Each structure stands twice: as structure tokens, then as C-alpha cells.
Amino acid sequence: MLQIHREICGYCGACVSVCPEGALELVDAYLTVESDICRCCGICTKACPLGALEVTDEE
Amino acid sequence: MKNEYDVLVVGGGPGGALAAWTAARLGLSVCLIEKRPAIGAPVRCAEGIGKELLKSFIEPDPRWVSADIKRARIVAPDGTTIALDENKAGAEVGYVLDRKVFDRELVWQASKAGSDVFVKTRAVAPIMEGRHVRGAVVECCGKRQDVRAKVTIAADGVEAKFARWCGIDTTIPLTEMMSCIQYLVTDIDIDPNSNDFYLGNDVAPQGYLWVFAKGERSANIGIGIPASKNKPDMRARDYLDRFMRENFPNGKIIECIFGGDPVSRPLPCTVADGLMIVGDAARVVDPITGGGIGNAMITGRLAAEVAAKAIAQGDTSKEALMPYDAGWRQAKMGKTLERNYKVKEYFITLSDEKMNTLAQSIEGINFSEITVMALLTEIIKRNPKMLLELKGLTHALI
Numbered sequence: 001m002l003q004i005h006r007e008i009c010g011y012c013g014a015c016v017s018v019c020p021e022g023a024l025e026l027v028d029a030y031l032t033v034e035s036d037i038c039r040c041c042g043i044c045t046k047a048c049p050l051g052a053l054e055v056t057d058e059e
Numbered sequence: 060m061k062n063e064y065d066v067l068v069v070g071g072g073p074g075g076a077l078a079a080w081t082a083a084r085l086g087l088s089v090c091l092i093e094k095r096p097a098i099g100a101p102v103r104c105a106e107g108i109g110k111e112l113l114k115s116f117i118e119p120d121p122r123w124v125s126a127d128i129k130r131a132r133i134v135a136p137d138g139t140t141i142a143l144d145e146n147k148a149g150a151e152v153g154y155v156l157d158r159k160v161f162d163r164e165l166v167w168q169a170s171k172a173g174s175d176v177f178v179k180t181r182a183v184a185p186i187m188e189g190r191h192v193r194g195a196v197v198e199c200c201g202k203r204q205d206v207r208a209k210v211t212i213a214a215d216g217v218e219a220k221f222a223r224w225c226g227i228d229t230t231i232p233l234t235e236m237m238s239c240i241q242y243l244v245t246d247i248d249i250d251p252n253s254n255d256f257y258l259g260n261d262v263a264p265q266g267y268l269w270v271f272a273k274g275e276r277s278a279n280i281g282i283g284i285p286a287s288k289n290k291p292d293m294r295a296r297d298y299l300d301r302f303m304r305e306n307f308p309n310g311k312i313i314e315c316i317f318g319g320d321p322v323s324r325p326l327p328c329t330v331a332d333g334l335m336i337v338g339d340a341a342r343v344v345d346p347i348t349g350g351g352i353g354n355a356m357i358t359g360r361l362a363a364e365v366a367a368k369a370i371a372q373g374d375t376s377k378e379a380l381m382p383y384d385a386g387w388r389q390a391k392m393g394k395t396l397e398r399n400y401k402v403k404e405y406f407i408t409l410s411d412e413k414m415n416t417l418a419q420s421i422e423g424i425n426f427s428e429i430t431v432m433a434l435l436t437e438i439i440k441r442n443p444k445m446l447l448e449l450k451g452l453t454h455a456l457i
Contacts, residue, residue, distance in 0.1 A: 012103060013218040014238055014319030017231045018286060022223055026094075027181075047286035049238040049295040049317050 074338025075214030077359030099162030136259030241281025
């Protein structure tokens with residue numbers, strides 16, 4: 001699953017724009033992921049300038 | 060908030076503000092919504108803009124001009140510095156703005172012209188009739204309502220979610236999304252009238268690092284590298300922190316911002332039935348500099364002008380709104396974007412050694428104008444041995 005490390009995230013939206021599925025969104029300045037849409041491809045983890053996103057094996 | 064307007068603008072940055080301001084001045088009823096609680100904050104930008112471009116929209120005001128820049132310096136990997144001086148070059152170097160105040164001023168002007176403005180109000184879905192966009196479902200503090208509009212202008216920035224909801228693929232390839240981080244640093248020794256650009260694969264691979272003066276002893280110091288160049292142990296932030304340690308170890312960081320900057324070509328089409336896309340959402344960011352404020356304002360204004368004509372004629376179909384798309388592409392802005400994209404694609408292939416060679420070849424030249432074109436013309440003129448390699452670049456300039 002995609003894990004958002006909220007203590008690191010700057011809520012800038014860089015990940016939102018590269019997600020090919022449109023699974024990420026900034027809602028009230030908080031990053032949210034629609035887990036039923038997310039394919040855990042990891043593209044967003046590369047776009048994040050801070051390393052706030054991580055694809056983990058956790059369910 | 061009313062339920063029906065002529066124009067609904069989604070996003071309160073410079074693109075959205077100019078769209079709302081222009082539309083209101085043309086006598087349309089306008090609603091501008093901004094999802095953040097405050098216009099202009101948080102800043103997601105290095106805040107630079109060309110002087111003449113800015114003046115074509117609004118008279119500069121000391122309340123939101125942080126620095127009047129007199130020169131620019133480009134620093135090659137080996138330290139070779141190309142100095143571009145305004146005294147020799149006219150007023151093209153630019154201002155560094157205070158976006159928190161500047162954005163508010165633009166929205167204030169839109170409001171004074173008659174636009175309704177709502178903050179902490181976001182679009183959650185478009186209202187569609189078949190393929191025609193008829194406004195948006197908006198949410199403010201948990202309350203949802205329909206806002207119908209004859210034309211909806213998507214100015215929601217790099218995220219570009221609204222257009223995507225309307226069926227337009229706005230996804231940016233990883234290689235063309237610049238991953239950016241910037242510190243506002245105080246108590247540092249800088250040239251308060253200079254904007255400096257540092258190049259090199261060690262400093263900022265396939266991107267650049269900037270030091271933009273914001274006063275006597277403060278500056279925006281930031282970096283943008285392609286998202287694809289971010290590695291787990293060497294992200295944009297790590298490059299910037301290393302630069303700070305080496306150059307400004309005693310600087311005080313009083314603000315830290317992050318963001319993505321699209322350096323791709325613009326969207327293939329920036330209109331649909333009832334919808335126009337402006338600014339960063341339309342990807343009209345300069346691929347070389349990453350600057351987008353001026354182009355956002357250009358597209359915002361043009362979108363509103365075309366929308367006003369379409370509404371007056373009672374036809375807001377894609378065909379009726381196409382003069383907007385064609386207009387900015389055929390204008391100087393569109394041509395510059397296309398040229399600079401090709402130039403950017405060439406420059407990201409350069410090794411540090413090649414960059415040094417090119418910089419050394421034009422070091423010390425008094426440029427007659429400070430433009431990308433002027434720099435490239437000199438580079439090509441002074442590197443005849445590299446002509447074959449530069450051929451692709453030459454084509455880009457024609």
C-alpha cells in the first residue's frame with residue numbers, strides 16, 4: 001500500500017500531478033490517497049522532493 | 060454564493076485572478092473559488108517575473124515587489140560566471156515578488172471589478188451534461204452546493220485535477236516534473252540586486268539551483284531537479300542542504316516550501332466544451348526557467364476575453380472557445396514555450412564539461428539583451444567546432 005509519512009509531507013501536490021491514476025488529492029491541505037484506485041506503482045514516491053511517500057508491503 | 064454565474068474560476072493564483080478580473084471587467088458575473096484558507100499562501104514559487112511582462116498587467120507596487128533585480132548571473136559547474144547586467148541590457152531581468160501580497164492584490168482587483176470570491180472553497184466534481192462542462196460541485200466548510208456556469212476556467216495549478224475530472228489527461232511524465240524545494244533565508248551576504256543561477260550535474264542534475272534576492276540580506280534559495288532524478292538518499296532537499304552548508308552555513312531559514320513544476324510541453328488542447336484551462340494547469344510554464352506567473356496571467360486574461368465573446372454569442376462549445384487555445388499558441392508566449400522546450404531538451408543532455416566549455420566561450424561578453432535567445436545565439440556563434448552537435452539547437456531557434 002501507499003504510505004504517506006505525514007510528519008515529512010509538505011502537501012505541495014507534486015505527487016498528485018504525476019499519479020497516472022489520479023489517486024492522490026490534496027483535501028483541505030492534506031494529502032489523501034484513494035486506496036481502491038492506487039496501483040502502488042511508486043511514481044509518486046519519486047516525485048516527492050522530501051521522501052514523504054513510500055510503497056510498503058503492509059495491507 | 061449564487062447557484063449560477065457566467066464564469067466560474069477554479070483557483071485563486073495569478074491565472075485564476077486575471078481570468079476573474081478580466082471577465083468581471085467585461086461585465087460578466089464571476090465566481091472565483093480557492094481551496095486554501097488564504098489567497099497567496101503558502102507560496103509555491105521562486106517569485107521571479109520579467110519587468111515588462113508584469114507591467115503589461117499591473118503597475119509595480121513596493122508593497123509586493125521584494126527586489127528590483129539589476130543583473131543575473133549564471134554559474135557553470137566549474138565556477139565560470141556569465142554576468143548579464145541590466146545597464147547593458149534593458150529591463151528584462153525582473154522583479155522578485157512577495158507572492159503572498161501580490162496574489163492577494165490580483166484577487167482584490169478581481170473582487171473590486173465585481174467578482175465574487177470564496178476561500179476555503181474547493182471544487183469536488185464538475186457538473187457535466189454529456190461532454191459539456193456546466194460548472195462544478197463546490198464544497199465550503201463541509202457544505203456542498205452546485206455552482207453552474209456558462210464557462211468554467213480551471214486554474215487549479217500544477218495539480219490540474221479539475222481538467223482531469225472533466226476527462227482530460229493532465230498527468231505529467233516523471234521526467235518532466237521538476238521536484239522543487241526552496242528556503243527563504245535571512246542574515247546572509249548576497250548581492251541584493253542579483254538573481255543567480257547555478258548549473259551542473261553535481262549541483263542540480265538536469266535542473267538548476269537559484270539564489271533570488273529578496274532584500275538586502277535575504278533570498279529565496281531553491282532547487283529544481285527532474286522528479287526522476289530524486290534518489291532515496293539524494294533528493295532535491297539533499298542537494299539544497301549541501302549547497303546551503305557550503306555557501307550559506309550561517310543563514311537562517313525562516314520559510315521552507317516545496318512543490319512540483321511542470322517543464323513539459325503545454326497540454327495538447329486547453330479547451331473543451333464549457334471548459335478552459337489556464338496557467339500551470341495548462342502546463343504553460345517556461346521549460347527552461349520554470350517560471351509560470353506571467354504566462355498564467357497571459358492565459359487567464361485571454362481565456363476570459365474569449366469566454367466573454369463566446370457567452371455573448373450564446374455558444375460555449377469547444378469550437379467557440381478554441382480561439383483561446385489558438386491565440387496563446389500563436390502568440391509570442393506559445394512560440395517561446397515551444398522553442399524553449401526544444402532548448403531544454405538539448406541542455407539536459409550536456410555533461411558538466413560541455414557546460415563549462417559553452418560558458419567559457421561566452422564569459423565576459425556584454426549582452427545587448429538578456430534573453431534565452433541572445434545567450435543561445437552567442438553560444439552557437441562562438442562554438443563553430445560544436446556546430447554539428449548544436450545543429451538541433453539551431454533548428455529550435457528558427
